[in-house]
Amino acid sequence: MNNLPEEREQRDEQIAELLQDGMTIEEIKQRLQTSYRAVARVRGQSGIAVPVGRTRRSREELDDLEEQAVTMLRAGATQREIYASLRVSPITQTRLRKVHRIPVQPRNGRKTPPADEGGPLL
Numbered sequence: 817m818n819n820l821p822e823e824r825e826q827r828d829e830q831i832a833e834l835l836q837d838g839m840t841i842e843e844i845k846q847r848l849q850t851s852y853r854a855v856a857r858v859r860g861q862s863g864i865a866v867p868v869g870r871t872r873r874s875r876e877e878l879d880d881l882e883e884q885a886v887t888m889l890r891a892g893a894t895q896r897e898i899y900a901s902l903r904v905s906p907i908t909q910t911r912l913r914k915v916h917r918i919p920v921q922p923r924n925g926r927k928t929p930p931a932d933e934g935g936p937l938l
Contacts, residue, residue: 831858838867885909889918 827848834844841855858864873881885904888897895906904912913920 827854828858828861831855832862832864835859835862835864840870882908882912886912886916886918889913889916892921894921 827850830848831844831850831854834847835855835858839847841852841859844850844855845852859866881902881904885898885902885908888901889909889912893901895909898904898909899906912918
């Protein structure tokens, strides 16, 4: 496909229709000979949700897991312990720590305040 504006618009309409029909990204990629990125872009722009049962975790499950992770972070659990217990990624844990202003536990066990409170940067 040459990706002229008209062709791209037509392809995007086809992708949107197939997504609404419940096809997977892989199926659409093969059928239309397009990229993952194109299908994901159309899904995002069109606001087409991933069908129920295909998502890994619901928003409610994620909110509950994040709440549990915050509780564990405040109790001093390590990232490894939280990941092993809840399968919440270290990146998400870091984001939660920042949002909830939970100080980092240094390896020697002393608590330090967040950097913007004048504590040492670790």
